[in-house]
Amino acid sequence: MELVLATAIGVMTGCGVWLILRPRTYQVIVGLSLLSYAVNLFIFGVGGVKTNVPPILVDGVPTSTLADPVPQALVLTAIVIGFATTALFLVVMLASRGLTGTDHVDGRSEPK
Numbered sequence: 455m456e457l458v459l460a461t462a463i464g465v466m467t468g469c470g471v472w473l474i475l476r477p478r479t480y481q482v483i484v485g486l487s488l489l490s491y492a493v494n495l496f497i498f499g500v501g502g503v504k505t506n507v508p509p510i511l512v513d514g515v516p517t518s519t520l521a522d523p524v525p526q527a528l529v530l531t532a533i534v535i536g537f538a539t540t541a542l543f544l545v546v547m548l549a550s551r552g553l554t555g556t557d558h559v560d561g562r563s564e565p566k
Contacts, residue, residue: 461501466492479547479557483540490536494529503527 466488473485482537501522 463495483543497525
């Protein structure tokens with residue numbers, strides 16, 4: 455399971471960096487979103503990958519078998535903040551495209 459998680463984090467990070475280096479603003483926004491998802495998966499993975507384990511204390515259950523709720527709370531918070539940031543970026547992108555007439559990061563049109 456850890457190998458699949460590490461591969462997913464690596465692929466998402468690579469695709470996110472590649473999209474950030476693209477010349478169009480929409481591709482940059484999608485790249486930033488992919489990077490934030492990769493970081494969320496990384497934080498989730500640091501907390502330990504455990505299945506069917508409750509994150510609460512129960513009598514008779516050793517604390518080493520419990521899932522850590524802190525990474526789950528951090529990822530949930532990061533998802534909400536990431537959604538708001540992506541919405542803000544999209545509004546700024548639409549305003550910039552309306553003012554400049556192009557969606558290139560540097561403001562120039564593609565050569566014909």
